[in-house]
Amino acid sequence: MPDHESSADARERERLHLLDCSMLLDTPASEEFDQITRLASQIFDMPVSLVTFVDADRQWFKSRLGFPLAQTDRASSFCTHVVETADVMVVEDTALDPRFERNVLVTGEPYIRFYAGAPLRLDSGHVLGSLCVLDHRPRTFSPQQCDQLATLARMTMAHIELHQRAGRVNAVTRLPNRTQLFEDLRGRPAGTPSALMMVEIMDHERMLAESRAVGSEPLESLTIAFAARLRQLVGRSVTIYHVGEMRFCLEPDGNTHAQREAFAVQAVATLGGPMAFDGRAIELAPMAGLVEFDAGAIRPSDALRMASAALHSGLGSGAAFAWHDAALDASHRRAYRLMREISPALARGELRLVYQPKLNLRAGAFTGVESLARWRHPELGDVSPGEFIPLVESGALIHEFTRWVLRTALEQLARWHAQGIELTMAVNVSSRNLEEASFVRDVRATCAVAGVDPRYLHVECTENAVMTSARTQAALEEIRAMGAQISLDDFGMGYSNLACLRRLPVELLKLDQSLVQPIDSDSRAWLLVQSLISMGHSLGYRILAEGVETREAFKMLAGAGCDAVQGYYLSRPLEADAIPGFLRLPLPEWET
Template identity: 30%
Template sequence: MSGDREWIINFAAFLAIILSIVSLLMFFRIQRLRMREEGEKIIKKITDDLPVGAFIIKNGAFIYVNSRLCELTGYSAETLKQTKWQDIVSLQNFEGTAAVINDLREGRIEAIEERIVAVRGDGARVSLIVKGQKISDMRHSHICGGTADVEESTYLKSGHGKEENLIDPVTELPGSVALRRQLEHETIENPALSLALVFVDIDSMNRVNDTIGRDAGDKLLQEAAKRLRECEGERVYHYRGDEFAILFKNRTRADLKMHMKRIMNSFTAPIQIHDTPWYETITMGVSFFPEDADSGGRLIDSAIAAIHYAKKNSRGKYEFYNPGIINSLRKRLELEMDLRHAVKRNEFTLYYQPQIDLKAGTVVGSEALIRWIHPIRGVISPGIFIPLAEEIGLIEEIGEWVLRTACRQTKQWNDQGLLLNVSVNLSPKQLFQESLVDLVRSSLTESSLSAKRLQLEITETAGADLFVMAQKLQELEEIGVGISIDDFGTRYNSLNYLKQLPLSQLKIDQSFIRGNRHDHQDVALVRMIVALANELSLQVVAEGVESAEHVQFLKQTNCALAQGYLFARPLTAERFIEQIDPIQRQLSEMIMSEI
């Protein structure tokens, strides 16, 4: 018994020591937490009133941001703290920014000052000047810094002195700093005043820059500024890029609708760019103070949100801000963030829709079609995520994955004795990327696929430079790949494409095939397209084939290839192989029934 008592006493003493140590550790942790909380309160007090964005980054992730950074980027503090800097930097300067930050982290440089393009929460781009330096303690290192948009940076460096710094040199209009100062004055000095802020977005600005050149883009901005100034006088500001702002006081919604209709009418006449008439549309978003926002910054954010909501539905219109817009844009932002992760997490897969030789009654190839298998939302349609990928700069990376994957898979089938071709779609942005020819060449080399087995599909691009496009496609043709024009007959420029581009194939849009077979116009158009293609020695593929009647009609017109749900929906690579024999049996039965 004495032994047991001694064991209990020793155990109790040991437990007391353990509890003392735990209590001491908890005390120190609480003290550290209190010190950190106090430190954060001090940092917040110092930085929240700064006119520039402030941040602290640890291991690539934001651990502190001030309210101005949230305003610049369009993200809440909670969202930014769950985000890495890589997620908000545009891909156009991602690699350069990563290299500089790595040099700072490794101690090769002491500080950074970089001009970057950030992707805002509403999808817009903003050019920022970022300054930062590395701060280390015994265990951790952080990157601390500040940022301002380019125009504000110029203004701040000037010491708030010269008025000319508030004028945009291209449009000769007051810029974003002037707008913010005016809004600050109005909302603070006249809080009872009703304000309406109309944001105007030039819809084709990026397309003009990409296809005609920066000089043409500046000309478009200047002409837009002139027309807006003629309509609204001194109320007009050039906010940034392709965005203008117009500030109204004490106006009703009915008044604003009249103003916006007048502005839209002013853009109906073409703009002369390099002696060429350019028809431009605009999209507008409107927000009110104090109904929609309690500060100038939030008034701007609400008007921009209204524009992006309007553009999501259709361009060339206007939208008044409402709280539901933020929820809609938040869902879009979540989808954008998921899409960025999808690239890294390999959530994409390719499906293949069989292409049928109508004369031989055999499967001769496939069209490769991308699918996004979201871990929570399931399959997401390309019609949803491809336009988003183009907008946020991911389409080239996704397009490269599609091309390389399709070439590898088709080569595997060829090695198994199935001599199949594959068609891969190119987006307009891919078509004009400088590295496209090298990408196609390397994809063929790496997969060992014969160039004649690859067909690249393009769609008509409104306003595209056909001369530049022809040069690019000529280089691709010299490699040995085929060039196909998709959805032929649905755009105004189709005949120009046939005339100027080195095409080997055209695809008749499914709307002509699925139409009423007794519609003489559709029948005549299909016959005409096939006859025209045969005259030009182009192969014809008919899309949207859904019945034996469709097949019979297409064979009568001498159409070479067909694809559609009659034969198969898009299939995984495994299912595609399994379905070849059943499809060919179906074709044989169809041919026998005709006999």
Template identity: 30%
Template sequence: MRTEAVVDLSPQEWEDLLQEKDEKLKRALRDLADVRRALDKSTIVAITDHRGIIQSANDQFCRISKYSRDELIGQDHRLLNSGHHSKEFFKNMWATIGSGQIWRGEIKNKAKDGTLYWVDTTIVPFMNQAGKIYQYVSIRNDITDRKAMEAEMLASEARYRIIAENTSDIISVINSDGDFLYLSPSHQTLWEHDVPAEKFQNLLEWIVEEDRDIMSYAIRYTYSTGKGYMAECRIKSERAVAIWTETKTSPVFDEQGNVTKLILVTRDITERKLTEEMIHHLAYHDSLTDLPNRRMYVQHLTKEIMQGKRFQSNLAVLFLDMDRFKDINDSFGHDIGDLLLVEMAKRLKSCIQPSDMVARLGGDEFTILLGQQGDSKRAEEVADLIMGQLQKPFELSGHLVNISCSIGIAQFPQDGDTAEDLLKRADTALYSVKSQGRNGYSFFDPTMEAKSLERILMENEMRKAIDQQQFHVYYQPKMDISSQKLTGMEALVRWVHPELGVISPGKFIPIAEESGMILELGEWILREACKQNKKWHDQGHILKVSVNLSARQIFQKDLVERITGVLEEVGLSAQWLELEITESIFVKMEEATAVLKQLREAGIHISIDDFGTGYSSFSYIKSLPVDTIKIDASFIRDIHHNQESQAIVKAIVTIADSLQMNVIAEGIELDDQAEALQQNGCAHGQGYLFSRPLATDDFEQFLAERN
């Protein structure tokens, strides 16, 4: 039927059919030509005979190999051999295509100019009707850039693997459930066990149970936010106590930006945590007696007051000190004085109940909080007990020492409803006992707040002292302990009264603070010290002068402007001035920090004086704009034979180093103390071993001798 239909075509229909086929053929030829052009632009195409002799090479082949077509035709592919592949490689290739199968692989070739390139190769064998191969068509794509990238990735992976497997930190990879995908070998060293990595299934199983929520939160946070997180937690190990670790979590993203896994870097921070705990204990306890210090006492008293307001209960605060403690230090020495304070602390603790608290505020000042219905009757009973206990002789290193004490008592709620008010009024009551002959106790009475005649006279005399030039600035050298090189000096004020003689700063500074005259006096000291330092600079003695800044001064509204004004007035650069502050300013932490930042921004150095005796704590220090920590003399006095003092100094130096702060010890009097400080990392100090505070002329002589 089909043949008949064709036969029945008219001549015109035959012509149309032939024309249609001709058009299809032309289109097919055009398509083939387009394919060829496309292949020439992007793909290497070569045709060889059954022996591998090149019969045809397209333009792309010539461009990549840098051979002309005439140079390629008639050659076999050994012309392009780079020597990279083994004979076995080519033997297997020929075995495959010789059997009529298609071969695929990657080949490294060498161009005419000697450069090497990689090609992804497919070789297709063609057979004649007799089933024999008569030619091969090879299709290649240039993959040189990809291979270079792969090589770089492998090298990079190898580098990171070396780092991961040799670092002391633990590097691990986990999924969202905390399962380990990778764990570096360092876990065995850090966690001190022989458990192989394959036995570690899940990170959380190795974390102390109480800390698992911390790590779980870190994992969830990083997965949900795509941000890193730092977590501190304890890890189980073969040690007697758990290991403190610090772990940084970092996300790994897929192409869609989803977090697929986490990389963890974990390090042992046990030593740092122990140091922080020591510093924390130091911040809340007196280093000599191990009693709570002022900061801890004030916090506890504040809490008790809140409870007292809630349950309408009574409290009593006892403020006491030894009578004529200075005479004991002068007669027997500071070592005996320290032993006396330690024994006194023990006796005070024996006079109170577990619910009460005794604290040392500094020097020979102690305070006691009587909780749980600390009414006047109980306060009297405890005061009588203390008086009796302290009147018993103390036997200290072969010396028999007899003391007495004075006690001031303030009560909540009648004498005040804040810790500051109660302490102040107990101190006022104590001063009243002192003024009446000492060795007794007294309850606070509002009439006591009237100033004593002595204080009124002292205050009046102070008002005239600046104008009459009765104050003088002395300078105590600061030294490099090892080289004995002078590194700076501290400016100290002295009052030389025309009738009373030299008046101790311990007497007039508190009055200056209370009366507000410290503002005028402090600015005078600052101006004198800066003016004198500028003179020494002009003489070639380039040193930094330290000036004490009182708590009252630091909260002046225009303090920064006043100090920078003085520096500009005398022509001294800010970098040669250091302001020493005491830890008491941290009662108003935020206000003090803001002022210190402004001073630092002006180029002035900041130092914390008497570190360790008051309010400081590691958490405060690491966030403060401070350049130098001055270790209090109480830690230095027995450092040459007291392991605890050495440990405290070493801990302070370690923390200061980590925070990039300087450390200087004050109160150095013996060579043994200087040697012990050096052994524990403290390189700078001041004290009578090097020089007592010197008048201006004497200090100039000291400078001349040093030069």
């Protein structure tokens, strides 16, 4: 143990190691655990019951009843407090507890107001996670109920310990499983050059389709037959591990990179081909992922993760096998880190808004700005919006994030209005925002609290966002009815459906910068933009061109009758306090 490591840090390191050895993280749902959460929910009359495991950076739910998320970041976890205290914890009203009143799981979905959790404690005293019950309203919880919850937690641990004692062989193929693989890798002398190859019989989507069609038994028979084919290929001297429903691992033959690659090529070719399945023959095209490493240099779980990542990269490229790509792996791990740190970053004030002015060519003035999020990470520095915004949009955080943007942008707009600076404010929203039942109500309430008339709010959304469902279109109609303007962002990017477009309450089309930027050097691009401006006007829309970066492009757009422009030629996105000074600068000249 390093000299500087505290006893608490050492114990946490031991706890995480024991959690890793439990082989429970990221495993499929299990009826034996689901029975416990159902029982807990019934006993305590609670809508939510969870079996949670607290990892280094997240809490993951082995069983969840009445809860929409499969995992959360550890920073927002209630159960991490149970891990730290190793005792039953009850929070009768989260909104009144200073530890949790600003927690994203309290202020946003799933709106936790009551929590009670009991530790899942090993004989060593280390706590892996908790059995907890939640409610969406404040509750009381008696000492007797605390004892009952602790008893259920001990029952859960009995299941876990039974799983650990019996869980070294796959029940279907009787091959060593992931637990045994990890133990065998740990037993290798440090520094031993090693390699791991993961083979998948068929991709997950195809497996699910087959399972829906014929059930699990034919798939199990197929898996057993494939294991026999794999054994025939490698012989009895090589250990084969069954590490997933249709995934196997082994050490590839050979001592060099080239030899191992040759083995992988031969393996996927030999293992493929027709195989009997549910009374018919199906064609198998197995895939493989390989990773090389020195024993002891990485955790066994990381070796398996890297082999899995290599397999997935091969799937993405259409290759039958692929080597682990360290750069791609680092990119995935960075994306995961950013995704779990965005919510805490919001709470810490690391994210801010900047504002890009929009020039109204009809009015001859800058009449609006677009709000754009920026993130300065304390360790990673400035994180590109192109990197973190897609992560926000793909997860549950999109709702909290958009509420923050709306609140921050409209509060700033109110301050400008108080100074006599009458601008409009554009805010970007996603299809998931528009599908949220409370979104329109949130927009109306945020305008009211900020003291901003909704007609100064411009809601920007992409073409693919507004055309996803009737609910998104209805939400836009309601927002438009408030007086806000609806703008279609990234117009011309390929999603356009003019038949749908004419039914939307859209007033302004924003030509995507990929169309606008080349117009001063590409005659075909310019012809396309001119056509879009003309078509938009003929359909009754105003047109804004974004991505205007040169004087020549600016003059061309103004001459073509474009209604408004936005881009670096006019101004980069500015901090809020720079906007008043910018508006006092002389306007660029143009001819219409």
